Amino acid sequence: MHFPCAAFVLSTFSQSLVLAGQMIASLDPKLVEIVGLSLGVSLAATLIAACIGLPLGAAVAVSRFPGRGTVIAVMNAMMGLPPVVVGLVIYLLLSRAGPLGHFGLLFTPEAMVIAQTVLIAPILAALARQTVEDAWVEYREQLASLGSKTLGSALTLLWDTRYSLATVLLAGFGRAVAEVGAVMIVGGNIDGVTRVMTTTIALETSKGDLPLALGLGVVLLVLVLALNFVAQATRHWAKARFG
Amino acid sequence: MADDAHAGGLPIVARGATYASGGTILLADVDLTLERGGRTVVLGANGSGKSTLLRLLHGLLTPTRGTVQWGGANARPRSHAMVFQRPVLLRRSAAANIRHALALAGMRGADADRRIHAALQAVELVQVSDRPARVLSGGEQQRLALARAWALAPDVLFLDEPTASLDPASTRAVERIVGEIHAGGTTIVMSTHNLPQAKRLADTVVFLHGGRIAEHTPAEEFFRAPNSVAAREFIEGERL
Numbered sequence: 001m002h003f004p005c006a007a008f009v010l011s012t013f014s015q016s017l018v019l020a021g022q023m024i025a026s027l028d029p030k031l032v033e034i035v036g037l038s039l040g041v042s043l044a045a046t047l048i049a050a051c052i053g054l055p056l057g058a059a060v061a062v063s064r065f066p067g068r069g070t071v072i073a074v075m076n077a078m079m080g081l082p083p084v085v086v087g088l089v090i091y092l093l094l095s096r097a098g099p100l101g102h103f104g105l106l107f108t109p110e111a112m113v114i115a116q117t118v119l120i121a122p123i124l125a126a127l128a129r130q131t132v133e134d135a136w137v138e139y140r141e142q143l144a145s146l147g148s149k150t151l152g153s154a155l156t157l158l159w160d161t162r163y164s165l166a167t168v169l170l171a172g173f174g175r176a177v178a179e180v181g182a183v184m185i186v187g188g189n190i191d192g193v194t195r196v197m198t199t200t201i202a203l204e205t206s207k208g209d210l211p212l213a214l215g216l217g218v219v220l221l222v223l224v225l226a227l228n229f230v231a232q233a234t235r236h237w238a239k240a241r242f243g
Numbered sequence: 244m245a246d247d248a249h250a251g252g253l254p255i256v257a258r259g260a261t262y263a264s265g266g267t268i269l270l271a272d273v274d275l276t277l278e279r280g281g282r283t284v285v286l287g288a289n290g291s292g293k294s295t296l297l298r299l300l301h302g303l304l305t306p307t308r309g310t311v312q313w314g315g316a317n318a319r320p321r322s323h324a325m326v327f328q329r330p331v332l333l334r335r336s337a338a339a340n341i342r343h344a345l346a347l348a349g350m351r352g353a354d355a356d357r358r359i360h361a362a363l364q365a366v367e368l369v370q371v372s373d374r375p376a377r378v379l380s381g382g383e384q385q386r387l388a389l390a391r392a393w394a395l396a397p398d399v400l401f402l403d404e405p406t407a408s409l410d411p412a413s414t415r416a417v418e419r420i421v422g423e424i425h426a427g428g429t430t431i432v433m434s435t436h437n438l439p440q441a442k443r444l445a446d447t448v449v450f451l452h453g454g455r456i457a458e459h460t461p462a463e464e465f466f467r468a469p470n471s472v473a474a475r476e477f478i479e480g481e482r483l
Contacts, residue, residue: 141303142331146347147321156343160334242334243377 057128087185163238251398252320382413
């Protein structure tokens with residue numbers, strides 16, 4: 001009983017995979033549009049989250065204040081924020097009756113950027129804090145001897161750890177682009193407006209339109225793999241080039 | 244400047260300076276006055292408190308008891324520099340490392356460029372000025388750290404065992420550079436556990452034993468006839 005069923009799924013899979021390959025090869029307009037929106041939204045979110053998270057992480061790394069341990073624990077805990085909960089909270093904030101309702105952002109790409117920013121800013125902050133603090137241990141006395149103040153030291157170390165932080169940014173982008181829960185809720189998965197790779201995959205799979213879902217899945221996988229390769233190559237190159 | 248007795252954060256005066264960390268006393272009851280001009284070598288075995296003393300005198304550490312003052316002031320002067328045992332260099336070019344230090348001292352532009360070039364020339368590193376600092380050899384990195392300190396034209400230069408992890412050729416280069424920096428009018432305070440090096444460089448010896456100053460005497464006298472038993476044993480031990 002199981003065998004024919006498995007064979008059916010397998011043949012559907014291979015047929016879908018062929019169709020998916022054709023869609024990618026022919027740069028199917030619908031596929032290109034969805035991939036483009038996905039990349040745009042996640043890139044914007046990563047940039048905004050970097051502007052918030054990296055300075056924040058560096059500042060916490062080089063300063064000493066009461067309650068610092070708690071701040072770090074909260075930052076680390078927020079790395080695991082559940083996307084659907086973030087989506088729900090942003091949804092409530094942006095909905096017509098919500099405090100930010102009059103901006104009319106719900107179900108727009110901007111809302112998705114906000115949700116992904118909230119999701120990955122803590123990740124960037126926590127990883128930047130760890131990276132910069134490791135460097136701080138090595139540089140602290142030298143920078144103090146040169147008369148560097150806390151803020152200046154944070155900026156110096158952000159620049160000095162730039163290649164490690166590039167890896168951190170890629171990790172944040174990878175998380176954003178592969179996330180489905182938050183963008184589904186605040187974007188609404190509207191065809192041609194807020195439909196991104198992950199939400200499309202979820203929808204098309206449930207509809208049974210596997211070629212598009214698989215095509216997008218392949219693009220997403222390749223993208224995440226490529227990001228990791230780039231991250232690794234950057235680390236190796238920087239290590240050899242700058243020590 | 245010469246007629247102002249308190250210029251350049253000198254003399255450095257420690258009174259009953261004690262430093263403890265995690266319940267362990269690393270340095271106890273240090274009374275020490277360092278005047279302008281000389282080369283003071285802080286000598287002692289590993290763990291005798293040399294690094295702690297230098298950090299207290301440079302103001303990187305605050306004594307847990309007692310005081311350290313610089314030219315009568317309680318604040319660490321900007322015109323004192325330090326070179327560490329392991330050079331700490333930023334992930335940028337050799338020249339940019341010096342530029343960073345000069346910028347922190349408020350020096351930019353053509354004046355900074357001149358100083359960078361002169362400092363790199365003095366330590367014979369002009370040819371690698373555009374190379375990333377952290378891929379230079381250990382000896383080159385320490386020379387660059389010296390050039391960075393030299394470019395600041397410090398009144399006092401602290402050196403914490405600057406040759407401890409270097410080969411003989413690099414050690415000689417570092418000693419030559421320290422000599423030239425001193426000849427330029429900088430007061431030198433250097434720690435080492437290397438007796439021959441102390442003999443080559445010291446005008447005055449501060450001998451540390453078990454976190455206390457056992458002896459503070461002119462170098463010639465120290466090596467000829469040490470006053471303390473600990474110093475005698477240290478010198479004897481070196482001869483074995």
